[in-house]
């Protein structure tokens with residue numbers, strides 16, 4: 405059975421971590437607009453250069469750009485999509501509904517990952533990831549076994565995001581509350597919102613998500 409889901413929640417809620425698990429366990433396709441934008445920035449495309457500063461400040465890039473990215477990926481098809489970090493505005497949510505409609509697909513569930521703001525700040529300011537395999541670490545709660553080396557793939561390419569600092573995080577949180585949190589009401593009204601406790605252990609969050617997906 406193919407299912408399409410949205411992981412909705414503030415920065416640091418654990419959307420990326422849960423998306424990676426769903427990819428591993430269910431073979432679903434993770435569509436992270438943040439990852440796509442960072443890849444465009446790293447490869448120096450015109451669009452990547454255009455959005456780099458906006459992203460570093462923690463502001464949202466335009467709906468037009470991210471909807472374009474998602475449109476391309478949906479056309480490629482796959483074994484169910486996990487929308488991670490998209491949609492982030494009501495305009496994007498409407499556009500996603502239309503895109504799914506056009507391609508004869510449905511949205512099965514919207515998982516709202518609930519966490520409190522203090523936990524977010526702690527999670528994000530200690531966060532680093534492996535540039536090779538994408539594993540996510542944290543200075544205090546999940547350091548690598550050997551300093552500077554990824555536990556999973558052995559790469560030494562460990563990096564911190566340019567926007568994982570307190571100032572950008574404050575902007576990202578404001579953007580979330582102003583523009584993205586209305587989506588909670590939007591999807592609740594459409595009848596497909598399921599909240600999970602994003603503060604629980606990673607495996608417990610996965611269990612709650614699996615339960616929601618049935």
Ligand code: AMP
Pocket residue numbers: 415437438439441458459460462463464465466467470488489490491492493496567576
């Ligand atoms: P993320 O990796 O999801 O935290 O996204 C990192 C940054 O990319 C955000 O702070 C925004 O600047 C930009 N971004 C990612 N997804 C979107 C989106 N759906 N709409 C607008 N901006 C986005």
